Amino acid sequence: MERTITVLNQMKEDGVILHYALGGAVAALFYMEPIETHDLDVFISLPPKENDPLLSLRDVYAYLSGKGCVPGKEDIVVEGVPVQFLVASTPLVEEAMAAASKMQYGAQKVTVMTPEYLVAIMAESNRPKDRMRLALFLGQVSLDLEHLGKILKTHGLEKKWKRILKAIQP
Amino acid sequence: MKAVRTAQRKLAEQLFREKDARRKRLAALPIEEKIRILVEMQKLSNDIRAKTGREQLPVWVIEP
Numbered sequence: 588m589e590r591t592i593t594v595l596n597q598m599k600e601d602g603v604i605l606h607y608a609l610g611g612a613v614a615a616l617f618y619m620e621p622i623e624t625h626d627l628d629v630f631i632s633l634p635p636k637e638n639d640p641l642l643s644l645r646d647v648y649a650y651l652s653g654k655g656c657v658p659g660k661e662d663i664v665v666e667g668v669p670v671q672f673l674v675a676s677t678p679l680v681e682e683a684m685a686a687a688s689k690m691q692y693g694a695q696k697v698t699v700m701t702p703e704y705l706v707a708i709m710a711e712s713n714r715p716k717d718r719m720r721l722a723l724f725l726g727q728v729s730l731d732l733e734h735l736g737k738i739l740k741t742h743g744l745e746k747k748w749k750r751i752l753k754a755i756q757p
Numbered sequence: 758m759k760a761v762r763t764a765q766r767k768l769a770e771q772l773f774r775e776k777d778a779r780r781k782r783l784a785a786l787p788i789e790e791k792i793r794i795l796v797e798m799q800k801l802s803n804d805i806r807a808k809t810g811r812e813q814l815p816v817w818v819i820e821p
Contacts, residue, residue: 588792588819613792620783621794623802625814659815667818692788726777727784 590666608687
């Protein structure tokens with residue numbers, strides 16, 4: 588996966604994307620035990636020259652295809668890893684990208700969403716797999732609960748969070 | 758009977774404690790090692806999928 592991260596960093600350097608942050612299950616893996624997933628979720632922000640996100644994603648795919656990457660149905664295989672590029676779609680995700688931290692993977696620096704934002708995004712998405720991951724995540728990761736509380740309040744997720752906690756805690 | 762139930766409860770509590778401790782040990786592994794474990798999980802999952810006639814999912818090709 589180090590080679591995949593190298594490509595992501597190169598994309599930023601080449602100006603194809605403005606910024607990226609790993610999210611989803613692989614970002615969660617930086618903090619918790621290994622869980623199964625089959626793609627790498629990469630949230631990106633795109634250069635302002637393009638207004639249409641679909642067009643800009645096409646640029647991303649064109650850039651990667653030029654490097655020999657193979658596009659699939661919903662992802663593109665970058666150095667052996669299927670990557671799903673996602674343009675930030677909610678204010679919470681935009682904030683999570685801005686607050687993401689640099690971590691080390693082999694010799695590469697990689698930008699990864701912080702645990703509090705990952706929890707808030709899982710709560711916002713609230714799919715069955717998010718609730719399953721949340722239950723494991725909360726049992727293994729030390730969170731800054733004050734910070735999490737602020738995030739949930741800012742994005743109107745407090746009530747939803749209480750309902751989720753009630754559902755997943757024994 | 759009560760003694761048996763107590764022993765069973767203690768055994769179950771010990772198993773849960775050990776499971777929790779194992780999860781915390783796994784959570785503390787370096788990310789590179791976790792990704793290697795993830796790839797092994799993908800392979801195992803595909804073995805089961807093949808045996809139950811389900812669609813195969815991609816297995817990552819990562820550097821050694």
